[in-house]
Amino acid sequence: xxxxxxxxxxxxxxxxxxxxxxxxxxxxxxxxxxxxxxxxxxxxxxxxxxxxxxxxxxxxxxxxxxxxxxxxxxxxxxxxxxxxxxxxxxxxxxxxxxxxxxxxxxxxxxxxxxxxxxxxxxxxxxxxxxxxxxxxxxxxxxxxxxxxxxxxxxxxxxxxxxxxxxxxxxxxxxxxxxxxxxxxxxxxxxxxxxxxxxxxxxxxxxxxxxxxxxxxxxxxxxxxxxxxxxxxxxxxxxxxxxxxxxxxxxxxxxxxxxxxxxxxxxxxxxxxxxxxxxxxxxxxxxxxxxxxxxxxxxxxxxxxxxxxxxxxxxxxxxxxxxxxxxxxxxxxxxxxxx
Amino acid sequence: xxxxxxxxxxxxxxxxxxxxxxxxxxxxxxxxxxxxxxxxxxxxxxxxxxxxxxxxxxxxxxxxxxxxxxxxxxxxxxxxxxxxxxxxxxxxxxxxxxxxxxxxxxxxxxxxxxxxxxxxxxxxxxxxxxxxxxxxxxxxxxxxxxxxxxxxxxxxxxxxxxxxxxxxxxxxxxxxxxxxxxxxxxxxxxxxxxxxxxxxxxxxxxxxxxxxxxxxxxxxxxxxxxxxxxxxxxxxxxxxxxxxxxxxxxxxxxxxxxxxxxxxxxxxxxxxxxxxxxxxxxxxxxxxxxxxxxxxxxxxxxxxxxxxxxxxxxxxxxxxxxxxxxxx
Numbered sequence: 001x002x003x004x005x006x007x008x009x010x011x012x013x014x015x016x017x018x019x020x021x022x023x024x025x026x027x028x029x030x031x032x033x034x035x036x037x038x039x040x041x042x043x044x045x046x047x048x049x050x051x052x053x054x055x056x057x058x059x060x061x062x063x064x065x066x067x068x069x070x071x072x073x074x075x076x077x078x079x080x081x082x083x084x085x086x087x088x089x090x091x092x093x094x095x096x097x098x099x100x101x102x103x104x105x106x107x108x109x110x111x112x113x114x115x116x117x118x119x120x121x122x123x124x125x126x127x128x129x130x131x132x133x134x135x136x137x138x139x140x141x142x143x144x145x146x147x148x149x150x151x152x153x154x155x156x157x158x159x160x161x162x163x164x165x166x167x168x169x170x171x172x173x174x175x176x177x178x179x180x181x182x183x184x185x186x187x188x189x190x191x192x193x194x195x196x197x198x199x200x201x202x203x204x205x206x207x208x209x210x211x212x213x214x215x216x217x218x219x220x221x222x223x224x225x226x227x228x229x230x231x232x233x234x235x236x237x238x239x240x241x242x243x244x245x246x247x248x249x250x251x252x253x254x255x256x257x258x259x260x261x262x263x264x265x266x267x268x269x270x271x272x273x274x275x276x277x278x279x280x281x282x283x284x285x286x287x288x289x290x291x292x293x294x295x296x297x298x299x300x301x302x303x304x305x306x307x308x309x310x311x312x313x314x315x316x317x318x319x320x321x322x323x324x325x326x327x328x329x330x331x332x333x334x335x336x337x338x
Numbered sequence: 339x340x341x342x343x344x345x346x347x348x349x350x351x352x353x354x355x356x357x358x359x360x361x362x363x364x365x366x367x368x369x370x371x372x373x374x375x376x377x378x379x380x381x382x383x384x385x386x387x388x389x390x391x392x393x394x395x396x397x398x399x400x401x402x403x404x405x406x407x408x409x410x411x412x413x414x415x416x417x418x419x420x421x422x423x424x425x426x427x428x429x430x431x432x433x434x435x436x437x438x439x440x441x442x443x444x445x446x447x448x449x450x451x452x453x454x455x456x457x458x459x460x461x462x463x464x465x466x467x468x469x470x471x472x473x474x475x476x477x478x479x480x481x482x483x484x485x486x487x488x489x490x491x492x493x494x495x496x497x498x499x500x501x502x503x504x505x506x507x508x509x510x511x512x513x514x515x516x517x518x519x520x521x522x523x524x525x526x527x528x529x530x531x532x533x534x535x536x537x538x539x540x541x542x543x544x545x546x547x548x549x550x551x552x553x554x555x556x557x558x559x560x561x562x563x564x565x566x567x568x569x570x571x572x573x574x575x576x577x578x579x580x581x582x583x584x585x586x587x588x589x590x591x592x593x594x595x596x597x598x599x600x601x602x603x604x605x606x607x608x609x610x611x612x613x614x615x616x617x618x619x620x621x622x623x624x625x626x627x628x629x630x631x632x633x634x635x636x637x638x639x640x641x642x643x644x645x646x647x648x649x650x651x652x653x654x655x656x657x658x659x660x661x662x663x664x665x666x
Contacts, residue, residue: 034644035466086466086643097468097642113470115400148399149431190399250379332646336638 002219004297010052010215011288011298012306014044017068018260018285019307019314020077024067024084024098025247025255031322032085037098039253040068042213042245043171045284047072049218050139050169053226059109059125061118061140064099065171066111069141073106077313078320087324094327116149118142119168123155126166126235137165137229144172147196159235160203167222167229168205168237170196171212176243200237212240213284216291243282246275257283262307265289266300344527349382349519351493352458355500356420358529360390363418366504367394369405370422370458379424380460380519402431406457410440410509413455418504423459426475426513432457433478440509441484455510456503461489462515462553462603463640463650472640472647474604476513480580480613486534487580489513491555493523495578498532506534515553515603535582539591543573546597546661549588549614550576554601554652561657570661580610588614589621596627599660601652606634628664633657 002010021039028037040047043065051072054060062069070080075091083090084098091103102111109125112118122140129136146152147170159166193199197207206228208221218240225236247256257275264271264279264286271279271286279286292298298306346354360366367390372379374387374397387395398405402423409421423429429436436457443451461474479485486508490496496514503510532538540555541562550558555576562572575591577584592598598618602611611632619630633652640650 035468035642086646090643094643094646095469095639095641097466099468100642113468145400148401150401150403190397326645327643329645329649332641332643332649333636333638 002216006052007215007292007297010048011292012310013048013052013072014285014288015307015310016077016313017044017048017071019310020071020081020317021067022255022259023081023314023318025253027085027318028252035097036251037084037253038065040065041247041253042282042284043173043240043242044068045215045218045288046169046171046212046240046242047141049215050222053219053223054107054139055136056107057134057136058107059129059136059138060107061109061122061125061138062102062111063118063142063146064111064113065143066101067098070101070103070106070108073103073108075103075106077317081317081321082324085321085324086326087321088327088331089320089324093331095332116142116146116152119146119152119155122166122168123159123164126159126164127162129165130162135230137167137226139167139169141169141171144170144174144191144196146170147199148190153199156200156205156237157203160200160205163232164235165229165232166235167225168200168235170237170239171242172196172239173242173244173248175241196239197237205235205237206233207237207239209239209241212242213282213287215284215288243278246278260285262289262303265293265303343524345522346493346525347519348490348493348496348514348521348523349380351497351525352382352500352514353384353386354525355497355530356504357386357389359501359504360386360394365416366418366420367396367412368420368422369396369398369409371398371400371424373397373422378422380516382514382519383422402428403435406432406435409455409457410435410443410453413453413509414443414451418454420456420458420504423457425471425473426459426461427470427473429459429475429478436479436485436509437482441482444508445484452507453509454507456500457509457511459511459513460516461513462517463635463647464517466642466644466647468642469639472650474513474635476511476580477604477609479511480610484509485581486510487513488534488578489552489580490578491518491540491550491552491576493521493525494530495532495538495576497525498530499534499578501529501531502534505531510534513552518553518556521556532578534579535584536579537575537577537584537587539573539587540576541572541574543571543595545571545595546599546664547573547575547588547591547595548599548601548657549618550574550601551580551610552603554603557652557654558601558657560654561661564654564658565661568658570665572661577614583614583617585617585621588618592618592622592630593625596625597661597664598622598630599657600630600632601657602632602634603652604634605637606632607637609634631660631664633660
């Protein structure tokens with residue numbers, strides 16, 4: 001059982017990610033139109049819960065779908081949003097953008113949009129942790145598509161051979177995708193293996209399959225495996241299965257499920273419409289809110305107050321990001337070498 | 339003659355070339371990521387899956403090394419595959435199969451094997467796609483003996499070069515600047531071949547030669563207009579192929595004008611602009627009134643933010659300034 005303080009921290013982190021991503025989508029409809037962005041809606045339970053379990057000296061690799069990871073690790077939402085908008089005050093001076101947002105001070109070693117690339121970098125971080133011997137670990141997040149590239153196989157083989165303290169978190173967000181290609185949404189999940197953990201298992205890596213919508217399930221598996229890693233039993237692989245959010249699009253995610261209405265937490269009957277099934281069964285924010293509400297760990301008024309707090313934070317981030325200037329062209333000519 | 343006046347986009351012209359060759363030769367197929375029902379992330383394979391079906395328009399996992407290995411193997415086995423690597427940035431993932439296998443198989447077999455394949459890939463900066471979806475990496479494979487490279491600037495050339503590439507018995511890398519996909523122009527109907535290694539003079543001139551590749555041809559043409567207003571007559575030459583390079587046409591032009599600027603969308607340092615500049619400097623040395631100059635992208639990764647990425651694209655203003663420097 002997750003203690004209440006941790007449970008509420010995870011829930012607030014998830015809500016922050018949700019409100020932030022809703023803002024990202026809104027900004028692309030109103031302020032910026034170019035480029036691509038990959039939002040974390042529907043996967044909040046995974047990032048928020050795992051980050052809650054990490055130490056400050058743990059290292060993290062993430063992908064183009066990084067916003068949730070970065071926020072859950074406590075990075076400033078204003079500077080994160082500024083980066084996503086390509087502004088001078090972004091964490092990476094606008095050079096990385098949405099897909100390249102990375103925050104070294106928060107333990108991120110790299111954010112790479114190169115599919116599967118982080119799996120290779122993660123074994124380097126894990127080796128550094130092993131050599132330093134202070135119990136630190138590396139958590140590498142990647143999507144189901146990340147296993148389609150060859151680097152994942154090589155890196156997992158090396159991780160297993162060297163008993164590295166690396167937690168491989170495969171965020172399989174393609175569950176339920178059957179008509180993606182017809183909608184011009186990328187196919188993904190083009191693996192011959194039915195269970196993605198079968199691949200690392202062949203290399204002797206401990207594997208789990210977890211319902212990624214469930215904070216309770218994510219917490220149970222991740223806390224146990226992270227504990228094992230710190231004691232030297234390593235590496236480990238978790239397939240976090242999440243049902244594809246209906247608004248997911250390759251370039252322009254659409255808020256088809258609407259701005260999340262927290263009434264659905266205490267009043268399930270208020271959830272209606274085309275996407276009610278996704279919200280009721282697979283929305284991790286609504287789902288965990290209901291768990292906590294039913295358990296009496298949070299009241300309706302406390303949820304309302306938390307939501308107001310989170311929305312104020314996100315609104316401040318939005319104002320900060322929009323007030324930040326675009327970088328000058330000349331500024332981009334510096335820093336090719338350290 | 340009226341037929342040749344129809345205007346279609348560069349993207350449509352490439353698709354037309356592929357479709358015509360696929361109808362002509364059943365031993366062809368197309369393979370890549372999201373190229374089938376989804377018809378490509380830029381709709382650059384529109385209609386191919388509908389016409390040729392699953393057997394000849396094949397979707398792959400996100401596995402560039404695997405799909406390219408498949409392509410090389412099928413080519414050696416006698417097929418004529420076209421493989422799509424979504425962005426030239428992802429050439430990094432196919433380098434071993436490309437450099438150590440595809441490029442060398444014919445030579446090292448003593449001529450016993452052929453590798454007739456086309457690698458189609460996107461280059462160019464725009465639309466804030468960031469550092470790993472915006473690179474122009476044609477200089478890398480150009481260095482490797484055994485590979486041919488084409489880079490069209492107009493819809494007609496795009497069709498003709500793709501037709502020639504599919505019929506070629508060697509590995510041909512075909513680079514399309516994604517910012518030119520919707521550029522329209524006249525394209526001949528039916529069979530249209532632009533031989534690899536034949537440059538085209540896009541604009542006649544007498545004072546300076548602007549040698550430009552792919553989308554940069556349009557930057558050069560814009561610069562030529564601006565230079566004309568200043569009383570300088572610029573000739574714009576489009577090599578169309580990077581390998582083989584039509585050195586004769588380039589040197590002949592520079593020998594006539596006495597000045598040259600090479601404009602390339604890739605990084606200027608160690609790029610194809612340097613190779614072309616050296617080639618025409620040697621070949622036209624006796625006729626030069628000024629050193630051959632280069633313009634390319636600066637030596638830093640392509641940043642994401644809009645004003646930052648904009649400075650990665652050579653401009654007509656830069657070309658004009660370079661030319662004016664030659665006149666001291």
